[in-house]
Amino acid sequence: MATQLFEGKEHASYYQKFRFEPSQEIIDLIFSYVDERLPKPYGFAVDVGCGTGQSTRILSPYFKKVLGTDISEAQIEEAKKALGFSNVTYSACPAEEVPVGDASVDLLTACAAVHWFNIEKFLTEVDRILKPRGCLAFFSYLPHMEVHYKDRSEQMTEVFTEVEDILSPYQHEKVHHVKTGYKEIFEAIPYTDKRRIESVVTKIRVPLTGLMGLIQTFSMFQTYLRTEPEKAKEMIRTVEQRFLHIMGTSSTETEVEVWLRNILVLASKPQ
Numbered sequence: 001m002a003t004q005l006f007e008g009k010e011h012a013s014y015y016q017k018f019r020f021e022p023s024q025e026i027i028d029l030i031f032s033y034v035d036e037r038l039p040k041p042y043g044f045a046v047d048v049g050c051g052t053g054q055s056t057r058i059l060s061p062y063f064k065k066v067l068g069t070d071i072s073e074a075q076i077e078e079a080k081k082a083l084g085f086s087n088v089t090y091s092a093c094p095a096e097e098v099p100v101g102d103a104s105v106d107l108l109t110a111c112a113a114v115h116w117f118n119i120e121k122f123l124t125e126v127d128r129i130l131k132p133r134g135c136l137a138f139f140s141y142l143p144h145m146e147v148h149y150k151d152r153s154e155q156m157t158e159v160f161t162e163v164e165d166i167l168s169p170y171q172h173e174k175v176h177h178v179k180t181g182y183k184e185i186f187e188a189i190p191y192t193d194k195r196r197i198e199s200v201v202t203k204i205r206v207p208l209t210g211l212m213g214l215i216q217t218f219s220m221f222q223t224y225l226r227t228e229p230e231k232a233k234e235m236i237r238t239v240e241q242r243f244l245h246i247m248g249t250s251s252t253e254t255e256v257e258v259w260l261r262n263i264l265v266l267a268s269k270p271q
């Protein structure tokens with residue numbers, strides 16, 4: 001089952017440590033869309049498939065109440081450890097059955113998550129819980145990231161692409177939704193007010209350890225690790241050495257810049 005890819009406790013702690021928060025560009029696009037459709041102050045947001053809460057906590061300043069939900073108890077347990085967000089709560093439950101009332105939600109988000117759900121059932125649930133004019137935002141980074149470092153970005157990106165190639169046999173079939181830029185999911189949304197934006201590029205500076213950690217959060221890496229544990233661990237060691245060699249440093253704390261292309265789908269329920 002696709003959802004079991006995120007059940008492990010160790011995987012969840014990698015998530016907490018190494019997953020990036022959604023970028024400001026994506027947040028700005030979401031809120032300029034929401035601003036045009038809903039009166040302020042905003043009441044209630046739900047972040048579905050919230051993982052360890054990186055995509056949930058960022059909603060906290062904008063809403064009176066925020067709920068993060070995920071099918072994985074291990075991910076929810078990690079999410080609850082982040083302190084200082086008093087209006088944010090979490091619940092372990094399937095995306096297709098969100099424990100909130102009809103027409104109660106102003107904004108529903110799913111970051112790097114909607115492609116894992118049963119799309120038909122999930123969209124029926126979204127329609128039940130969104131308020132009239134309520135908005136949804138489904139977004140994800142796309143494959144083929146670039147890794148930039150001084151004048152060695154081409155070599156760095158080549159190594160990253162090799163990693164993606166090694167891992168691709170372990171990719172779950174549902175990831176095709178991401179590769180095709182959520183086109184099918186976009187088509188399935190039963191609202192006329194909707195848009196799909198593919199042009200947003202996010203640039204994130206992380207130490208090399210952060211990039212190596214991010215690779216280990218990928219579901220396809222976790223599948224590789226379960227299938228071929230020794231080979232998977234060896235790949236991480238070798239790839240880190242190759243990056244360090246290209247960078248001409250021995251410090252894994254040296255920063256690189258990761259460029260991510262994003263897909264963002266926005267829609268609003270009719271009045």
Ligand SMILES: C[S@@+](CC[C@H](N)C(=O)[O-])C[C@H]1O[C@@H](n2cnc3c(N)ncnc32)[C@H](O)[C@@H]1O
Nearest residue numbers: 003006049050051055070071072094095111116
């Ligand atoms: C790639 S992670 C994204 C987590 C988080 N939104 C982020 O951006 O870091 C996908 C999450 O979707 C959850 N998930 C998968 N299928 C689900 C389902 N049917 N219902 C609820 N959550 C689900 C997984 O447990 C996992 O935590």
